[in-house]
Amino acid sequence: MGRVGIVGIGQTQFRSKREDVNSVELVNEAVRAALADAQLTIKDIDAIIIGNMEHFESINYSEMWTIDGSGGYMKPVMKITTGGTTGSTIACAGFYQVSSGMFDRVLVIGWEHLSESDTTGAIASCSDPIWERSVMAGAVGPLAIVASEYMRIHGTTEEDAARVAVQAHKNALNNPYAHLHLDITVDDVLNSAMLSYPMKLLDMCPTSDGACAMVFAEDKSAREITDNVAWVKSVATRHDTAFFGDGGLKHGDKLRSLYLATEEAYTRAGIKNPFKELDVIEMYEPSSWSALTWVDSLHICEPGEAPKLFEEGVLSMKGELPLNPSGGVISTNPIGATGAVRVAEAALQIRGMADRRQVPDVELAMATGFGGSGWSDVMILER
Amino acid sequence: MVGAKVGVTSGRAKQEFNDELLRITMMVDIPYNFSAGTFGSIFFRELKDSRRIMGIKCNKCGEIFVPPRVLCPECLVELSIDDCIEVSSEGTVEGFTVVNFPFIDPNTGKVRNYPYGTGNIKLDGVSNLLWHFLKESDYSKIHNGMRVRAVFEDKRVGLPSDIRYFETIEGEGEK
Structure with a gap:
């Protein structure tokens, strides 16, 4: 091939x-x-x-x-x-x-x-019409439930999540295509409307x-x-079981599909230390809280360390491994295009065409997608 | 927007035309009939007739799942109606939220009532989680690890809503 x-x-x-x-x-x-x-x-x-x-x-x-x-x-x-x-x-x-x-x-x-x-009504219709549709509140509800689980396991605070949203929106200011261009602070996120505890308006992605x-x-x-x-170096996909209630089964605190898909993509690409080898990641993070759980699933830190990586700026534009220079899904979410934007933005980074959001000298970039009851796509690109 | 003048783009400034862009509004009311299937029919009959919550025990790994289904999600063994068993109607909240915003309920086409508490509940002895309503809708009074029990509707029709919600079991503490 x-x-x-x-x-x-x-x-x-x-x-x-x-x-x-x-x-x-x-x-x-x-x-x-x-x-x-x-x-x-x-x-x-x-x-x-x-x-x-x-x-x-x-x-x-x-x-x-x-x-x-x-x-x-x-x-x-x-x-x-x-x-x-x-x-x-x-x-x-x-x-x-x-x-x-x-x-x-x-x-x-x-x-x-x-x-x-x-959009929320439409997403609610994705769940099984008989079993789970009546409780499902679009993407916000189930992601908020996962957030509550992550909080309990790791003692994560609402401020930890707010910091993620601030970073995403800050990066989006450099992306002319981004839907939202918001110059906001941690307090702005914490004071925004409570959509679905612990998920606040500014923790959540928009509809675009x-x-x-x-x-x-x-x-x-x-x-x-x-x-x-x-160039495409490797791809991997993992789907999950049908019911959202099954998602808690032996998941612990990670997104199991992303954990396994990234593992396979790294193996296929010959990547042994993703934190050191990857130059940039465009990760599908539908909310600040999801970003914490998803980062824990990428084999770049120990479980529960994601909040610290954000707090220390490791994943910022000037950090060791910039995450979502585009502003990510938190700033832009046209659902059928959202995953494509992750791949496109990773490819722009490889090609050195990302203008003000360009990370210097990108040789290896990863894009991820998230959907359904908790499934994942991963694509790794190289120069 | 209906009623705005329809114009032609050629030779006109785009900005000028933007004022005349149309949005066409449609309201749809489409009936659906979903099949509950073999295992779903058992679940809803038992719920309606006997206030029993049915699960299924995998005949290979022994894990118990709610709702009952044709395949064990862990070892992919085919299951039969003989594997259906009653499970506990009490359990522990493993994850929760309180939905506090309006949206169109795809089951009715109308705005769903809010706020409402909802959570992943681990019924005692069951391996997976049942996603359902919580009686409590004040998030400061809900926590993961909280003990809850099912409250059944007096008049049951054979729907998940026959379990009205899960209410807090006072004094049982955490598990």
Whole structure:
């Protein structure tokens, strides 16, 4: 199997309401940007993968009616819908398709127009309709429950979580695409509205409109397109059991799927000490509290050490291992695109194209995705 | 926004046109009928008729799960209705929150009542957690490790809501 690389990246402006475009136009905005970055036209694309949590907008067959936006007319088109991981799964699938040898250049697109419906209600409909829907309060409720578990196990404080949100929003100030640009303090987070104890408004990600597209290409084709390729080093995915109530089973304090997926991705990539070897991480953290649990799951610290890493600035832009220079999900969350943005931002870091949010000399970057009852995608990129 | 003038983009400043962008509002009311399945039907019948909470005991690893299901989530052994057993209606809160914001309930299409307490409850003897409502909705009065018991509705219809909520067992302390 030859190498596969990312040669084109396009993001739209992410906003709470993109009323200036319908979904077809939104998709097209990202597609045009990715093709322009790769200096390709849609004629050069062999296959298209489009990702969207379509029932969030109470729609169906979105791969059909967005075809004018995606450029999929008379091409192989596949849609992917895996919850929060949708965007990271399209990246994995782009890698799989090119790796298979079937296609040289695959365009992957993740998008969401969340302002078109009630996002929390829509996410609640993801849970089993009979068993868990009546208690499920979108993403906020279950993530708050996990936060309460983490607090109890590690004695973590609300201030520890607030510090994470402040760092994310501070980083987002350097990212022109980010939805939220908030210059806030720990007190601002602590004083924000209590959504679902212990989760406060500023601990939680927003709901955003936007799209992200990338071009994956096989080795020779990629090198013909550009000499600045973000090469895929390894990918791994782990899914969890169906019920959220099962999630507590032998999980302890970690996100088990992320713990196992990163372990596999490191092994495949030959990474022995991820803390030392990785230069930057774009992690899918739907809330400040989740960031603490998820960081504990990356094999970069001992269980319960995440709050200390944030407090000591280890994961800040000037720290040893910067986390989410983009501002992460806490600043921008167009669900079907969110995971794709993690991969795209990691790829921009590898390619040295991240402007004011660039970490110096990035050789190895990791992106993660989170979705569903607690499953994870991991993609490691290298220069 | 309905009623705004429909314009044409060509030759006009984008800013000017932005004032005329439309949003089309739709309200939908779609009926659904979900199958409870073999194991779900056992669970809801026992709950409705006998106020019993049913789980399933894996015939290989011996772990007990609620609700009963066709496959052991740990060892992936196929389970049968003979593996269904009654479990305790008392347990311990392992994780909780109090939902304190409005959103549309996908079961009804209406805003769900809030605030409400909800938690992961480890029923005594059961290996996994049951996610359900807590009677208490003041988060300062809930803590992980708290002992709770199920309170059943007098009129039960065969839904998870037949367990009205879990209430605090006073004086039992932590477990």
